[in-house]
Amino acid sequence: MTFLKALLLGDAQADRVVPPTGFTAQLTLFVSGAMAFLCVFALALSMASGRVADRWADELARAATLRINAPAAQKAAQTEAALKILQQTPGVASARALTAEEQAALLSPWFGSGLPVDSLPIPQLIEVIEDEAGYDATGLRLRLQAEVPGAVLDDHARWRRPLVDAALALRRLSVVSILLIGGAMAAMITLAANAALSANAQVIEVLRLVGAQDSYIAQAFVRRFTLRALAGGGAGMALGMIGVLLMPAASDEGGFLTGLGFQGVGWLLPLLIPLLGGAVAFVATTRAANKKLGELA
Amino acid sequence: MGPNVIELDNLGYNYGGGELLSDVSIQLGSGSFHFLTGPSGAGKTTLLKLCYGALTPTSGRVRAFNMDVRGLDRDQMAHLRRRIGVVHQDCRFLDHLTLKENIALPLTVSGRDIADEEANLRELLSWVGLTDRMDARPPELSGGERQRAALARAVILSPDVIIADEPTGNVDWEMSQRLLRLLVELNHMGKTILVATHDLSLIRAAKNQVQARVLRISSRQLQLAGADL
Known part of the structure; x- marks a missing residue:
């Protein structure tokens, strides 16, 4: 809790010792925002395909049609x-x-x-x-x-199974997409953090010369990147949710192509995306900072 | 002179495939004042860096405050550097911070609240004559102002040892005397001072103010350059 408080509230003095870096700041914000935006859609698709698979499985599994020709x-x-x-x-x-x-x-x-x-x-x-x-x-x-x-019995198994399989495969694909988005975001933030650390090699040297511990230096970078990822993720999530809101609502006429949004408490799930983005940025920057500080030692 | 605070024991350092320092041994007692002199490229800066752990010797041993510097981890090294104030030849300021923030940097990185240290900070700025320049950025300062600011930053944590690398290298005679007086004052307060300089007039000027020893690096070796001043 203390750690989280320190991360969010920060230390104004400590924040100033590392100079602002425009390029990496913009890159982190943009990447986090874009990834959060994509993540909202992947999550919506995952949940919608899950619902469709469940519905098809439930509705069709116990029904059959007898045709009298x-x-x-x-x-x-x-x-x-x-x-x-x-x-x-x-x-x-x-x-x-x-x-x-x-x-x-x-x-x-x-x-x-x-x-x-x-x-x-x-x-x-x-x-x-x-x-x-x-x-x-x-x-x-x-x-x-x-x-x-003239009777022909159709128990729907012939076309029900591929549909359910397709819906489940779509859900798996969405989950994999979310994982890939997280991985890509971690990689991009690691690159940005490395660039920022390299650009500030002289600052790090000065900080060490005046007695700064590596944990202090790392924290200055980690806090900055984590907050940027949180901010970018929050903005991306908000835009993504607006996009999902604007999608057509579920209807019988539209079939599978409509109703891709969230339902009920599902609308709360995207709120986790910026937090997860922040966590990804925290882990990625911590690892990058520790590695880079080790190299610079 | 008190117990040794820094000891170099049969120290050797290789650089660029050659031997820069060989079999160097010195002991800096608590409260002592040493000048380190020698021609450019002789290894004065290297020797100072070895003293405060910025470089690792190729052979021999460096002890600071009875600790083998080679055995210190990165956190212990950070704590060691808070006990050794260093004035670099190029000052090493962070240009995005004000002069006051630069001087307070050792306080900041050691987790102390600048607001609590405001009085000490103002006193220190006054001591080095930079009160009216505290909001200036480093690039706006003159050579003398930068050196005095670097000295203020080096002493803000009240370290036991102050190491200065050519502190008067870029300033006029008057300013070099002012800096010397500040160093002597610190020595009279019990601080151990080690000053690398190629300016022999500075050493001569110190004669009447402090009992200092002069060490000279020549041909990779360290020698005592004559009698005490």
């Missing part, structure tokens, strides 16, 4: 037969035939509203919800094949 005259009978089979099948929690309006709504994104479903040879869809135990898909298919020739 039959001539109009047989469609009602086959639908009734299929529903009967489904009611008798262990593991099926519920099954219901979609109404003509529901089927028209499914097609409306392609054909528009007011579609005369009755006059079109559209198969009848049955929504199947399985229970906790689940049903035997192979057995159900065999029975349907024998008793309802």
